[in-house]
Amino acid sequence: xxxPPQHPHNAPASPQPSPWEDSNRRAFRASLLMYIYKxxxxxxxxxxxHSPHDVLESLKYLEPPAYSTSSTNLTVNLVLATLRxxxxxxxxxxxxxxxxxxxxxxxxxxxxxxxxxPVPNKGREALIYHTYFxxxxxxxxxxxxxxHAHESPWHADLALFTSMxxxxxxLSLPHVLERGYANLRASWHNACPDWINTTKTYExxxxxxxxxxxxxxxxxxxxxxxxxxxxxxxGPCCSQFAVSREAVLARxxxxxxxxxxxxxxxxxxxxxxxxxxxxxxxxxxxxxGADCPVEWKVLCRMYGVCxxxxxxxxEWEKLGREREDLWDGMGFWSNLGFWAELxxxxxxxxxxxxxxxxxxxxxKMMGEALKRGRDEKVRAEGVGDVFTW
Numbered sequence: 001x002x003x004p005p006q007h008p009h010n011a012p013a014s015p016q017p018s019p020w021e022d023s024n025r026r027a028f029r030a031s032l033l034m035y036i037y038k039x040x041x042x043x044x045x046x047x048x049x050h051s052p053h054d055v056l057e058s059l060k061y062l063e064p065p066a067y068s069t070s071s072t073n074l075t076v077n078l079v080l081a082t083l084r085x086x087x088x089x090x091x092x093x094x095x096x097x098x099x100x101x102x103x104x105x106x107x108x109x110x111x112x113x114x115x116x117x118p119v120p121n122k123g124r125e126a127l128i129y130h131t132y133f134x135x136x137x138x139x140x141x142x143x144x145x146x147x148h149a150h151e152s153p154w155h156a157d158l159a160l161f162t163s164m165x166x167x168x169x170x171l172s173l174p175h176v177l178e179r180g181y182a183n184l185r186a187s188w189h190n191a192c193p194d195w196i197n198t199t200k201t202y203e204x205x206x207x208x209x210x211x212x213x214x215x216x217x218x219x220x221x222x223x224x225x226x227x228x229x230x231x232x233x234x235g236p237c238c239s240q241f242a243v244s245r246e247a248v249l250a251r252x253x254x255x256x257x258x259x260x261x262x263x264x265x266x267x268x269x270x271x272x273x274x275x276x277x278x279x280x281x282x283x284x285x286x287x288x289g290a291d292c293p294v295e296w297k298v299l300c301r302m303y304g305v306c307x308x309x310x311x312x313x314x315e316w317e318k319l320g321r322e323r324e325d326l327w328d329g330m331g332f333w334s335n336l337g338f339w340a341e342l343x344x345x346x347x348x349x350x351x352x353x354x355x356x357x358x359x360x361x362x363x364k365m366m367g368e369a370l371k372r373g374r375d376e377k378v379r380a381e382g383v384g385d386v387f388t389w
Contacts, residue, residue: 052359060161064170065304065374071173075100075141081125086149097169123263124274133256140245147240155238158320170303180247181285185236192292196233209275216276230289233279247285293386304373323358326351
């Protein structure tokens, strides 16, 4: 005999998902949405293979300008301050652009490597640089270029495609010889014309190394006859520069050994001693507290990136900042872009359109700047003294 039908109100309740199952479902839905979003971006990028961004990026692969024929005979050491984990394979292709190039890799955390500082992980790149100057003092090349390991560091100039490969492949070696010492960065941001004031106290300064600068300068230079501390120390960041043999030999080898010992023996933190030296290299090689060439001029003379004057360079910089702000707003640097578009797709679409418009303008300006830079007269007569406005 069959059981009587149950009344709907008496039917057994459906089993409820556990919190664990509910969490998994939400995670699955989020993952699925993210997957769809990334597929959509891939299709979008494929359909826009000749986007303004691609056109702008392609310009950095153009051949650099031809500098004087004498530059092909110059010997160059590229000195890299690295860690064991750093990938420096990008430097190999520089041999195609810099004749007579020798790559010398110092490894800070590998005492058994051929080139290493006297103690590991102390003094940042400064200890490696001074170790190099003292070690190679009697057999220096015409030009030494001293840099960090990374091809795209945050501090590389936007006008140089934020690329150390572009920077070095376009570097005018004759200009380096002319100046003796040349910072590889052009930007005045957090640098010029008066970034470090050596009279500031701990209470007056928000820059961590600034209150240490007067003591650091005196301890490094007073033993070598410098009886004063410059009030202002200024120059583009961030301890990447080229220097001639003559500029290095203008100081005795013992001075570089003294600077290295100071870095090793200082009780200050690795960060502070490294940062203090970032602001003193221009004094070491030029005897001047400030080294601030005009940005648009030095970009033209030293790299062949010749904007049509200060006004056009300012416009380039303004466009670059606006693009950066739009990227941030779209979550370009993270997965936040997905959520930003989900929340307000129209806003993100408008931002993408404006970024394309900006990059179209930037590509046009950069193309013209590189074309001007191929003309030696523009690089020389059209720019004049890089230190005067």
